[in-house]
Amino acid sequence: MSHASAWQIQRKYAATAARWSHERWRTESARRRTLRAERRPMVGDARRAVAQARAVDPQGVTSLVHRAERELATAKRRVPDPMWLFASKTALAIGAAGYVGLPLVPGRVWMWSAIAVTVAVAGTIVWALTHRPAKPEFEPTAEERDLLKRLQPEHWREHAELRGLAGTITGRPALTASGITVAVRLDGKWTPGKLADAEDNVRALLGCRTALRIEIQAGERGGWATITLRTRLAADGARMDWTPDAVGIGLDTVTGQPVDIPLDNRLTVAGASGSGKSWSSRPHMAKAHITGDLVFVDGKGEEATIWEEVCRTAVEPEEIRSTVAEVHAEMNRRKVDMKRRGLSVWDGPQLTLFVDEGRVILALKDKALTQQLIDISALGRSRGVVLKWATQYPVTSGDAPGIHAQIAANTDSRFALRVKNLTHAQVALDDDADYGPHLIPARKDMRGHGYLGGHGPHLIRTWRMTDDMVKALPAKRWHGTPDTTTAEAPSLRLVKSVPATAPDSAEERVLSIVTAAENPVRQKDLAEQTGLSKGTVSKVVKRLTDTGRVTRRPDGGLTADKAA
Structure with missing residues (x-):
């Protein structure tokens, strides 16, 4: 092959490589122009900082000048x-090296070397463009840039001793979807617990705002801790409008994943006034309404105005008493039905009783009503009747408690929005009060944010469900049905059906059942048949036996004169 042909082939290859990299070249040029426009002002700032440091410390006694000069050099680079x-x-460096190192080589060698160098330079440029560092996933805000700078090991080492943190040193901080996180090495007698106790010292060293949440926890191995600054939430920017397909109550602001609460869990929701307690409960109520039956008892009445066209609601004291009594009777009816069919767990639709502002309900001082609510919380879950309780005053003692102690003890899941103080947090989350629901800022943008007991100290942002979304739900109002299943129960052996309309008083209800029975009736069967509590049935039977209207046989069975 002649030299001319080889030259043409090499030119062709070089032209192809140039065309292939042309677009990349233009892109890289634009990127460099943008970076120069952004970073050149920083060089000017660094020069002014050097001048100021030299004016303050002309003798160079401290490290101010050296540090400013290092920052200037870094800014230039x-x-x-x-x-x-x-x-x-690049071309000048390669040419100079070739000229100095090979001054007496033939011209043909120079030609081939120039071609090889051209191809190598083009390939290097293309490789550099395709392998440049990826753009950071998160762009820091001005506040985050300051905090990242102060968390650097150099800054921390210089100021730690002055802030009472000598013996600790940070690693390289990282910006994540839920804030800034950094590992801290603990020397000497330092432990993660002691570092957590020194949070005020850490806050002073970093100079962060008072409202910024700082979490200090044990690291992945001994001698290390992890500091997390919640400068942002993983749920920021997410669409929080509730839909029927939405999972659970909301999103974990640390992981960004949905947080679910089993629908058959007995739930308590606690939140101070203005924390978003009522509308944060709406997604859970809507799910219960769609999948089963929902009965809403509203002690205040405002929220019931939105739900009254959708489900069964009760606001006035008499409405509340009658509604809870119907739910209690339904719970007992299901027990008899389950016994007859040999079931241990209810296999039909779930009936959810949601009580909002339990403090108002307990303030009625109605012992029978309170006992029925306790019975539902203790016995209802296996029968498909689930009690959910909400209050802004999560206290179980005193003249006006927000939740009864026995109802709180039967709770499966606890959700707490912002509460008033640590005492409320201890009742609201029990052993998980250290999550800090009383520390949630009382800001408008933090409404609907809370902690779920057992989930971990991760704030949860609840789904947003407007009044119009509630009103758009299908209307479905539950009402108690006459108890007809017990007429077939072998244990009672009734020959007459119970009247379709239940008698008004407890005595008449008990007397009608005893009178209708062919054989003596056991007192415990009366509690199941009437839907009354065992204590109420005992009192009624005593009155009826004292007046002679009911006779108690030696074996304990109850009979009545049918002619009466």
């Missing part, structure tokens, strides 16, 4: 050369 200057420097 971060400003890239223009693309033409970068290419010129």
Whole structure:
């Protein structure tokens, strides 16, 4: 092959490589122009900082001048050369090296070397463009840039002793979807617990705002701790409008994943006034309404106005008493039905009784009503009747408690929005009060944020469900049905059906059942048949036996004169 043919082939290859990298070249040039425009002002700032440091410390006694000069040098290095200057420097360096190292080689060798160098330079440029560092996933805010700078090991080491943190040193901080996190090495007698107790010292060293939440926990191995600054939430920017397909109550602001609560869990929701307690409960109520039956008892009445066209509601004291009594009777009816069919767990639709502002309900001082609510919380879950309780005053003692102690003890899941103080947090979350629901800022943007007991100290942002979304739910109002299943129960052996309309008083209800029975009736069967509590049935039977209207046989069975 002649030299001319080889030259043409090499030119062809070089032209192809140039065309292939042309677009990349233009992109890199634009990127360098943008970076120069952004970073050149920083060089000016660094120069002014050096001048100021030299004016303050002309003798160089402290490290101010040296640190300012290092920052100036770093700022200069971060400003890239223009693309033409970068290419010129590269070509000049290669040419100079070739000229100095090989001054007496033949011209043919120089020609082939020039071709090889051209191809190598083009390939290097393409490789650099395709393998440049990826753009950071999160762009820091001005506040985060300051905190990241102060968390650097150099800054921490210089100021830690002055802030009472000598013996600790940070690693390299990282910006995540839920804030800034950094590992801290603990020397000497330092432990993660002691570092957590020194949170005020850490806050002073970093100079962060008072409202910024700081979490200090044990690291992945001994001698290390982890500091997390919640400068942002993983749920930021997420669409929080509730839909029928939405999972659970909301999103974990640390992981961004949905947080679910089993629908058959007995739930308590606690939240101070203005924390978003009522509308944070709406997604859970809506799910219960769609999948089963929902009965809403509203002690205040405002929220019931939105739900009254959708489900069964009760606001006035007499409405509340009658509604809870119907739910209690339904719970007992299901027990008899389950016994007859040999079931241990109810297999039909779930009936959910949601009580909002339990403090108002307990303030009625109605012992029978309170006992029925306790019975539902203790016995209802296996029978498909689930009690959910909400209050802004999570206290179980005193003249006006927000929740009864026995109802609180029967709770499966606890959700707490912002509460008033640590005492409320201890009742609301029990052993998980250290999550800190009393520390949630009382800001408008923090409404609907809370902690779920057992989930971990991760704030949860609840789904947003507007009044119009509630009103758009299908209307379905539950009402108690006459108890007809017990007429077939072998244990009672009734020959007459119970009247379709239940008698008004407890005595009449008990007397009608005893009178209708062919054989003596056991007192415990009366509690199941009437839907009354065992204590109420005992009192009624005593009155009826004292007046002679009911006779108690030696074996304990109850009979009545049918002629009466």
